[in-house]
Amino acid sequence: MTEWDEMDLLLGDAEEMSWQERALCAQTDPEAFFPEKGGSTREAKRVCLGCDVRSECLEYALEHDERFGIWGGLSERERRKLKKRAV
Known part of the structure; x- marks a missing residue:
């Protein structure tokens, strides 16, 4: 793995975490x-209804x-149904 690959992984993790940090659930029980x-x-x-990152989640x-x-x-049940409809 090159330095660039490692940097891409780190940046990808940072981007992935950014939506999680903005999620309303992070401020809730x-x-x-x-x-x-x-x-x-x-x-x-x-x-979730009022959350800006609902779709990313x-x-x-x-x-x-x-x-x-x-x-x-x-x-989980609703996500399973959604996946089945998408196939």
């Missing part, structure tokens, strides 16, 4: 985004196959 099975997702989804979750929690305003 994280437990709301990972409710117990059968628990309410309402509070987390309400936060959802894209990240879909690309990284996040299986738990609320990402981009969608539950």
